[in-house]
Amino acid sequence: MKVGFIGVGNMGSALCKSIALNDDIELFISNYSLEKAERLLTQLHHPNAYLMDNAQIVAQSDCVFIGLKPNLILDELARLTKVANPNITWVSMAAGIDLMQLTEVTNQQAVIRIMPNTPVEIGFGMTTYVANNYVTHSKMNAFKQLMTRTGTIIELPEAQIDAATAIAGCGPAYVYQMIEALSDAGVKIGLPRALAQRLATQTLIGSAQMVEQTAQHPAALKDAVTSPGGSTIAGVTALEANGFRHATIEAVVKAFERTQQLKEEKRG
Ligand SMILES: NC(=O)c1ccc[n+]([C@@H]2O[C@H](COP(=O)([O-])OP(=O)(O)OC[C@H]3O[C@@H](n4cnc5c(N)ncnc54)[C@H](OP(=O)(O)O)[C@@H]3O)[C@@H](O)[C@H]2O)c1
Incomplete structure (x- = not known):
């Protein structure tokens, strides 16, 4: 499976570190400042992890985690959707950006909205998630498999995500x-x-x-x-x-x- 990470600041890099522990994945990573991405790549010691630009990542990946700040994510998704693999699963971790906005901007592609916490980095995270109707069983299974090394995951109705975030x-x-x-x-x-x-x-x-x-x-x-x-x-x-x-x-x-x-x- 080909997995992308766009934006590897605090949360993106924390998730990437535990997802990199999955066998049989290729990891494609980008970040605005290259040094951050390079530092993460060195820390991962992953045999199949590569730096790429955002457009290359979304063209090749089956699943892409977007770790951008909430004020940047919608514009960037609008741009990237045009060049993305049509079978892609987008995973957004942006606080306060709801599934409807994400579905609209990606032109009805598969989107999973997650709210992780920083202990995902060491496999003791608590992540809540909600998916749109374009996420098939196989896409959902692939997502769950990727998330197994991050800690606990719980699917919630979107209306409960903000409340869950205030705790977890x-x-x-x-x-x-x-x-x-x-x-x-x-x-x-x-x-x-x-x-x-x-x-x-x-x-x-x-x-x-x-x-x-x-x-x-x-x-x-x-x-x-x-x-x-x-x-x-x-x-x-x-x-x-x-x-x-x-x-x-x-x-x-x-x-x-x-x-x-x-x-x-x-x-x-
Ligand atoms: N931190 C948490 O505990 C937490 C918890 C739940 C959810 N989240 C969500 O996670 C997301 C990221 O938050 P964060 O705390 O990790 O912020 P952050 O540390 O600022 O990370 C954002 C990263 O995105 C990079 N970036 C900006 N524009 C980019 C672009 N066009 N292409 C590629 N990379 C780009 C930034 O690079 P530069 O630094 O070089 O500008 C930075 O490394 C947010 O949406 C937030 O709501 C965070």
Whole structure:
């Protein structure tokens, strides 16, 4: 299978790194500044990865991931559709650009809209997606096969994509903030920073795995850690007093609202 990547900035390169782990693919890569594409090519160590220009990529590829910023993608797709392989599958990761716009600009070709997050780079991503009616079973299977090395993928109705993005797309930033705060706390109570960060990171990984693997409600798992009159309930109470859960909910709501606002600005 021939797979193209146009625009390998933060997200395009993150996806490309895990998709490159698939056997039997040829990878065609382009980026506005050549150095970025060359750097990625060196990092990939892929026997069949090549740099090309955008038009060459879409003429030859079965599936092309577009990693351009939302303000550039529609104009570039309009240009490239004219020279693309007619059997191509376009994969857009652009925030706020909906499937109808993408289908229109590609002249009714197969389009999958995805919302990945940066952990796709190491195979622990969370990607939501929605496809138009021109994506056949075989195109969808090919896409799913490509995405297996990126982490988890979930198909959603398009109306839920922005809300899902406010958790999964933006969420890594909130989690990094929590790891940083826990590390700072460790330093404040006398631990070396590297140790504090290791403790914080592994605690997040382990707790997330407990939620996933035991399928218990997070509140039940929290109850199991808090003994009467103990240290943990003292910490939990302090989090409540400082609005931890409210702050987390507000973070997601504000991110969602900002996405809607950005869409409005683009329309206006
Ligand atoms: N970052 C995230 O966490 C995230 C999450 C979900 C979705 N997304 C989506 O992913 C897309 C990319 O975001 P990003 O954060 O990766 O942005 P980015 O780092 O700025 O990447 C965009 C890349 O596109 C390149 N480019 C610009 N015009 C081009 C052209 N005509 N042909 C080829 N390459 C071109 C840029 O090259 P130069 O740098 O040389 O100009 C840059 O490397 C956006 O649509 C965004 O909505 C991002």
